[in-house]
Amino acid sequence: MIHRNRRRVRRDKTSAIVMMVMVIASFAFVAAMAVGLYLKAQPLLSDHSIWQLLTAREWKPSQNEFGFLPFVMSTLLVTAIALLLALPLSFFTAVYLTEYARTWVKKLVYPALDILASLPSVIYGVWGTLLIVPLISKHIAPHFVEFSSGYTLLASGLVLCVMVLPLMVSLFVELFSAVPNQLREASTAMGATPWQTTRRVVVRSSIPGMIAAVVLAVSKAMGETIAVLMVCGNMPQIPHSVFDACYPLPALLANNYGEMLSVPRYEAALMFSALILFVVVLLFNLISRIILNRVKAKD
Amino acid sequence: MKLKSKYVSEVLVRALMILSIVAVVAFVISILYIIFHKGIQSITWAMITQLPQGGFFISGEGGFLNAIVGSLYIVLAATVLGLLISVPIVVYLNIYLKKDSRLGYFCRLTFDVLYGIPSIVYGAFAFIIMIAVGMKPSLLAGIVVTTMLIIPIMVRSMDEVAREFPRRLLDVTYSMGATRWEAMRVVLRQIMPGLTTATLLSVGRAIGDTAAVMFTAGFSDFIPKTLGQQTATLPLSIFNLLTMPSAKVQEKAYAAALVLTIIVLIISLTGRYLSGRVSKNKI
Numbered sequence: 354m355i356h357r358n359r360r361r362v363r364r365d366k367t368s369a370i371v372m373m374v375m376v377i378a379s380f381a382f383v384a385a386m387a388v389g390l391y392l393k394a395q396p397l398l399s400d401h402s403i404w405q406l407l408t409a410r411e412w413k414p415s416q417n418e419f420g421f422l423p424f425v426m427s428t429l430l431v432t433a434i435a436l437l438l439a440l441p442l443s444f445f446t447a448v449y450l451t452e453y454a455r456t457w458v459k460k461l462v463y464p465a466l467d468i469l470a471s472l473p474s475v476i477y478g479v480w481g482t483l484l485i486v487p488l489i490s491k492h493i494a495p496h497f498v499e500f501s502s503g504y505t506l507l508a509s510g511l512v513l514c515v516m517v518l519p520l521m522v523s524l525f526v527e528l529f530s531a532v533p534n535q536l537r538e539a540s541t542a543m544g545a546t547p548w549q550t551t552r553r554v555v556v557r558s559s560i561p562g563m564i565a566a567v568v569l570a571v572s573k574a575m576g577e578t579i580a581v582l583m584v585c586g587n588m589p590q591i592p593h594s595v596f597d598a599c600y601p602l603p604a605l606l607a608n609n610y611g612e613m614l615s616v617p618r619y620e621a622a623l624m625f626s627a628l629i630l631f632v633v634v635l636l637f638n639l640i641s642r643i644i645l646n647r648v649k650a651k652d
Numbered sequence: 653m654k655l656k657s658k659y660v661s662e663v664l665v666r667a668l669m670i671l672s673i674v675a676v677v678a679f680v681i682s683i684l685y686i687i688f689h690k691g692i693q694s695i696t697w698a699m700i701t702q703l704p705q706g707g708f709f710i711s712g713e714g715g716f717l718n719a720i721v722g723s724l725y726i727v728l729a730a731t732v733l734g735l736l737i738s739v740p741i742v743v744y745l746n747i748y749l750k751k752d753s754r755l756g757y758f759c760r761l762t763f764d765v766l767y768g769i770p771s772i773v774y775g776a777f778a779f780i781i782m783i784a785v786g787m788k789p790s791l792l793a794g795i796v797v798t799t800m801l802i803i804p805i806m807v808r809s810m811d812e813v814a815r816e817f818p819r820r821l822l823d824v825t826y827s828m829g830a831t832r833w834e835a836m837r838v839v840l841r842q843i844m845p846g847l848t849t850a851t852l853l854s855v856g857r858a859i860g861d862t863a864a865v866m867f868t869a870g871f872s873d874f875i876p877k878t879l880g881q882q883t884a885t886l887p888l889s890i891f892n893l894l895t896m897p898s899a900k901v902q903e904k905a906y907a908a909a910l911v912l913t914i915i916v917l918i919i920s921l922t923g924r925y926l927s928g929r930v931s932k933n934k935i
Contacts, residue, residue: 361831361833361834362831364831364833365831365832365833365834368740368832368833369744369748369832371740372740372741372743372744372748373744373748375737375740375741375744376741376744376745376755376759379741379759379762379763379766379803380758380759380762382766382800383762383765383766386769386773386777389777389780389781390773390776390777390780393780441668441672442672442675442676443672444672445665445668445669445671445672445673446669446672446673446676448669449669449670449672449673450673453666453669454673458673461677462673462676462677464924465676465677465680466676466680467920467924468680468684468917468920469676469679469680469683471853471856471857471916471917471920472683472860472913472916473859473860473861473862473887473912473913473916474860474861474862474863474887475860475862475887475888475890475891475909475912476683476687476860476909476912476913476916477683478891478894479686479687479890479894479905479906479909480682480683480686480687482894483686483690484682484686515679515683518676518679522676546658546659546661546662547662548658548661548662548665548666549658549662569768572768573768575770576768576769576770576771576772576773577770578770578771578772578862578863579862579863579887579891582891583891583894583895603770603772603863606772606775606776607772607863607866610775610776610779610866610867623776624776624780627772627773627776627777630770630772630773631769631773634768634769634770634773635765635768635769637768638764638765638768638769639761639765642761642764642765643761646757646761
């Protein structure tokens with residue numbers, strides 16, 4: 354009997370140790386990623402400063418010129434357009450779903466959002482090339498510029514906007530429905546209309562969480578690869594209008610991984626772009642998750 | 653006057669909301685319409701049952717069975733490996749650690765962050781490791797990177813299920829003299845349906861991922877026979893086919909996109925259907 358119990362306790366203890374090692378390995382994994390990417394980017398960083406790399410415009414890998422400005426600007430602009438479009442859409446959708454909608458609307462919209470969330474990135478890319486790109490080149494761009502291929506900043510922003518919608522709506526809905534109903538009732542009892550209640554009670558108390566949600570969506574949009582790659586045009590230039598082609602960082606990585614071993618410093622340059630993405634997304638995620646955890650803990 | 657303006661803005665805002673809802677639903681419908689419309693027009697039985705024939709990328713003989721099977725191999729293996737790693741982590745977080753443990757907090761935060769890291773960065777990182785150990789693009793490398801990608805998704809969604817487990821039930825098992833290891837078996841049995849849903853949703857995410865396998869799995873016209881051979885995947889071949897100039901080849905991309913969409917929708921809808929049923933019968 355004692356023997357058996359000893360075995361049971363031993364099994365309990367060993368399993369605890371094994372599992373703890375796995376948990377600690379997950380911290381180590383993040384660190385390994387950072388170190389690995391940094392080490393590979395090191396050759397480039399040894400003869401260019403980070404500031405130089407990020408602000409130079411010329412991208413000529415064969416002549417050892419690595420200016421990341423076009424890619425960084427493209428990434429920022431694409432993300433900005435996507436968020437500008439997605440923010441009002443997801444905000445109003447989430448408000449409607451939590452504050453106004455009848456059950457049948459919810460039963461229709463939630464599954465639709467689930468589908469959006471589950472579709473793979475490459476499918477969005479196919480949709481973008483088949484619908485958005487021709488739409489822009491034939492119907493939208495001619496009103497503003499002489500010629501546009503359709504593979505543009507605007508197309509990338511639109512596709513990305515749809516891709517971040519489910520994430521933003523679900524985060525907003527989670528935040529809004531965490532606001533206690535008594536607050537709404539108190540506001541309504543004072544004669545406020547539903548929108549006044551939403552604006553002054555629901556939204557006001559969810560502001561920190563909403564900022565975190567937006568930051569999270571930004572980091573998702575920045576790292577999105579295939580869908581954007583398929584509609585962005587892939588020209589290493591700084592886009593001057595929404596009808597210009599662009600070339601975000603993930604697309605740069607995806608397009609060139611095959612040939613990167615043949616040109617000196619090229620691999621380092623590509624790994625540097627992965628490192629930028631990694632660091633920015635890591636920081637953004639960390640900040641927004643900490644805020645969201647705080648918000649949740651308060652409820 | 654004040655009274656009136658608040659009703660005006662109410663109507664305006666309501667219109668904006670309905671517009672947003674309509675836009676969201678319209679996006680979904682237009683995506684599904686395009687994929688299904690184009691896909692059904694171009695899909696043939698040969699495409700999903702044959703390997704690519706000579707000149708596949710030029711004239712379009714044969715099909716993309718290699719990609720379908722490649723994707724299934726990668727995702728199945730990654731799911732099994734992912735479960736082996738993520739279930740113990742979730743168990744440790746929820747049963748072995750105390751509810752307000754600092755280690756648990758940081759671990760959850762780490763997985764939230766890992767979840768957010770773009771798959772292209774996973775691909776780049778895996779590529780570095782491959783070079784370091786002298787591995788070539790292969791089925792094995794594709795499996796490894798997909799496993800890395802799927803673990804954070806699994807841990808986060810399973811953790812959410814496990815956290816719902818009533819703490820009191822755990823205390824009851826302890827009071828019967830069970831060790832944590834034995835209590836785990838009780839808990840796992842209770843949350844099994846939730847874990848199944850979480851697994852299915854993760855699989856749905858992993859099968860559609862392109863950027864990570866692009867770096868690691870390579871491409872091949874054949875079904876891989878060993879772990880060391882390169883393999884095609886469905887998302888990557890959609891991408892490759894669509895960028896080809898010939899319209900006949902592009903039709904294959906539409907067909908492949910239809911196949912991928914159907915696979916993903918079936919997996920994720922099954923997952924959600926199961927979770928709906930589970931939540932109805934929860935204690």
